[in-house]
Amino acid sequence: MEYNDITYEKTGAVLRVCHNRPDKGNAQSTRLLAELDDALARAKADSEVRVVIIGGQGKHFSAGHDLADGMKLRGDYTVEQHWHWEQEHFLGNAMRIWDLPKPTIAEVSGACIAGGFMVANSCDLVIASDDAYFSDPVLHSMGAAAVEALLHPWVLNTRKAKELLFTGGKISAQDGKEWGMVNHVVPRAELEDFTMKMAQQIAKAPPHATAMLKRSLNRTADIQGYRNSLNAHFDTHTVSSSTKEFWDIVNQGVAKMVSEGKKSGE
Numbered sequence: 001m002e003y004n005d006i007t008y009e010k011t012g013a014v015l016r017v018c019h020n021r022p023d024k025g026n027a028q029s030t031r032l033l034a035e036l037d038d039a040l041a042r043a044k045a046d047s048e049v050r051v052v053i054i055g056g057q058g059k060h061f062s063a064g065h066d067l068a069d070g071m072k073l074r075g076d077y078t079v080e081q082h083w084h085w086e087q088e089h090f091l092g093n094a095m096r097i098w099d100l101p102k103p104t105i106a107e108v109s110g111a112c113i114a115g116g117f118m119v120a121n122s123c124d125l126v127i128a129s130d131d132a133y134f135s136d137p138v139l140h141s142m143g144a145a146a147v148e149a150l151l152h153p154w155v156l157n158t159r160k161a162k163e164l165l166f167t168g169g170k171i172s173a174q175d176g177k178e179w180g181m182v183n184h185v186v187p188r189a190e191l192e193d194f195t196m197k198m199a200q201q202i203a204k205a206p207p208h209a210t211a212m213l214k215r216s217l218n219r220t221a222d223i224q225g226y227r228n229s230l231n232a233h234f235d236t237h238t239v240s241s242s243t244k245e246f247w248d249i250v251n252q253g254v255a256k257m258v259s260e261g262k263k264s265g266e
């Protein structure tokens with residue numbers, strides 16, 4: 001596959017894949033999601049790659065799903081079509097990052113919003129620059145129950161996750177670190193080097209044992225209900241994004257912006 005909406009660079013045993021739509025806040029177009037998924041499948045199959053960094057070119061990590069693209073391509077989908085498409089491409093992509101048998105690091109600068117937050121939260125580690133922030137405004141802005149994968153209570157404590165989601169607010173990189181969601185906060189200018197150094201250090205570990213360790217750590221979360229709770233939330237999310245309440249808000253907001261040409265998914 002040829003890549004347009006992501007960059008793909010290998011440095012020794014480390015693959016750095018970046019969202020690459022900086023003029024669109026790195027919003028995740030359908031094409032970007034397909035390319036990211038393809039890059040991860042390649043990384044899985046490539047024995048030279050031992051660690052994967054997921055970042056963003058330009059100012060922001062990602063503005064989340066490309067709202068215009070989604071509205072144009074799937075605005076007329078039935079609930080059944082939405083369920084199938086989103087199960088494969090939103091929840092599915094997130095689970096494939098989580099399940100990748102190699103350590104993943106989210107390298108986050110600027111905005112890390114909703115679907116972008118879902119990608120970062122699916123990674124094993126999060127390194128953020130001091131200008132980064134995290135948010136999931138979907139309840140307020142779209143009238144739906146958060147993003148497709150409810151990772152928030154797994155990376156924050158439940159009370160903080162509830163505050164974030166109920167208020168539609170933001171978490172700064174520093175607060176994210178204090179609350180255990182972010183591993184390190186570094187100055188913006190040092191983000192790429194710092195993340196690459198950590199990735200190179202991890203890449204020195206023997207790959208099979210690393211894969212087994214990740215399998216065991218992830219299985220610990222699964223035993224606590226990780227996968228089941230995400231699957232359950234996905235169904236709840238789909239119901240919440242097919243209600244009159246949802247469509248009233250979306251028709252007033254996103255759909256209106258798209259029809260007025262204020263957001264372009266091109």
Ligand SMILES: C/C=C/C(=O)SCCNC(=O)CCNC(=O)[C@H](O)C(C)(C)COP(=O)(O)OP(=O)(O)OC[C@H]1O[C@@H](n2cnc3c(N)ncnc32)[C@H](O)[C@@H]1OP(=O)(O)O
Nearest residue numbers: 023024025027063064065066067068111113114115147263
């Ligand atoms: C279940 C749902 C899950 C989801 O993920 S829904 C998506 C939720 N995401 C958002 O609500 C993010 C909204 N966007 C923003 O808050 C801001 O934007 C940013 C902080 C990301 C960037 O701000 P700044 O650097 O000031 O740039 P800018 O002028 O606002 O945006 C640059 C271009 O990017 C487009 N854009 C931004 N976010 C999205 C998006 N999510 N989908 C589609 N386009 C987006 C804008 O419209 C504009 O484009 P133009 O230059 O053509 O006007």
